[in-house]
Amino acid sequence: MRRLPRVITVTVLVATFSLPAACGSGQREPSQSRPAADRVTWVTGFGAFGREAYVYVAQEKGFFKEAGIEVAVQPGKGSGENLAAVLGGRAQFAAVDFTATLISAAAGKAEGAVTVAALHQRTLAALMTLAGSGISRPKDLEGKTVGDTASSVIRMMFPGYARLAGVDASKVKWVSLEPAQLAANLASGQVDAIGQYVVGRPTVSNAAKGKEVTVLPFGDVVTDLYGSAVTTSREVATGRPDLVRRFTGALLKGLAYAVEHPQEAARILAGEQPAQNAEVAAAELTLMAPYVRPAGGAPIGTMSRQRVERAIAVLRTAGALEEGLTPESVVSFDLLPKG
Structure with a gap:
């Protein structure tokens, strides 16, 4: 399992669902053909660097709107804080490195969190x-x-x-x-x-x-690990599975577009986050592309139980996990993208 490292030289369902206006308020209730959008908060994995551009792409291209969702984006500060945001109800969805979820879950610090799609098929x-x-x-x-x-x-x-x-x-x-x-x-x-x-x-x-x-x-050095993943609370996953599927579908559509059109995605990011350098952001997205698409033509976001088992085994060998963690305790396999 161990091999010599290579050096390469050269970031509670508190979803505020829109409600119909009260009768007599002077405002029209949403029509049955156009219901109010679900409002959720997404926390990026790490700041607002180029690798995070896909959520802004999904907004700009109308993917979330097509899914009936309004998304507030908050720059993240790392997997630990992102997990806490989801578990504390401050966000409905967050990018959390899957290895961090495994380590936190094994330590009893991620109870109630669940992964619903992989953003990166290999650790970054x-x-x-x-x-x-x-x-x-x-x-x-x-x-x-x-x-x-x-x-x-x-x-x-x-x-x-x-x-x-x-x-x-x-x-x-x-x-x-x-x-x-x-x-x-x-x-x-x-x-x-x-x-x-x-x-x-x-x-x-x-x-x-x-x-x-x-x-x-x-x-x-540490093989068989996924990278960042879409994470939510188990309460959201079990209580609103349709919302989860719509959100992840739109987000992953934005991810696919961003890595296929890195320059455009970088311009969209810079429009939302003026401090970001568009050229650098495009370079990040170009480097990220090989990590996004699964092998064999599987849909973006997919995960396999076998690979999750292997990741758990590798981390146990590395001394990062104790016994007892199962794939089902950290991944909602029925909500993963099916293609």
């Missing part, structure tokens, strides 16, 4: 550093400082990754940073490495102004 988790840091392989992380958000999946995964990669995790210092601070702190030398999705290389390279970027992908 990685560490990034720059030329001159002295880091070119996992073992070089010992004695170094790594920056990441406090609730990042990369931080959750690191002890298991370190064990399989032969790294003494106790010799690595972690500091907490906000998503927008990561690349800048790495570029300025405040930290030696940062937690980052592999698709974040263009963002890091842009901040580093030409310095060579080194990527250490976790997927080279």
Whole structure:
């Protein structure tokens, strides 16, 4: 199961459903042919970087409107906080790294959360550093400082990754940073490495102004893991399965469009988030495309019970999970995209 890492050089059903106006209020009730849209909140996986553009594409292209849904978008700060938002009813849907869901569920911290579609068919988790840091392989992380958000999946995964990669995790210092601070702190030398999705290389390279970027992908060491996934509460999944299917259908349609038209998707993102660089965002989406589509022509968003079982087994071997976790406890297989 272990293999040498490769280095590549070069982010309660509280859905506010619209209700008919009261009689005599002077407002017209929605007609039966055009019911009021369901209003939900979506939390992005990590900030508003290019990799998150697909939700804005789904809005701009009218995919959510066609599904009868109005979506408020909130930039996320990492999988841990995103899980808390869903479980606390502050959002109905969120992008949560599936490995974070598994680790949190095994620790009893994700009870009531359920995955309903995969955004990435393989993990994008990685560490990034720059030329001159002295880091070119996992073992070089010992004695170094790594920056990441406090609730990042990369931080959750690191002890298991370190064990399989032969790294003494106790010799690595972690500091907490906000998503927008990561690349800048790495570029300025405040930290030696940062937690980052592999698709974040263009963002890091842009901040580093030409310095060579080194990527250490976790997927080279910890195999069989999905990446980010659409996550909701079990209450929403069981109480409003039609809403879940409509939302995920529209969101995944936006995801497919975004990776097929990265420049257009990047312009849409920049229109909603002016601080984002459209060229960098398009590069992120281009890198993300191979991670989105499943092998064999299966529909985007699909997951298999067998792969979830393998992911659980791999994480147990890495020491990240205890016994007792089952695929059905974290995935609603009946709500996954069927094609």
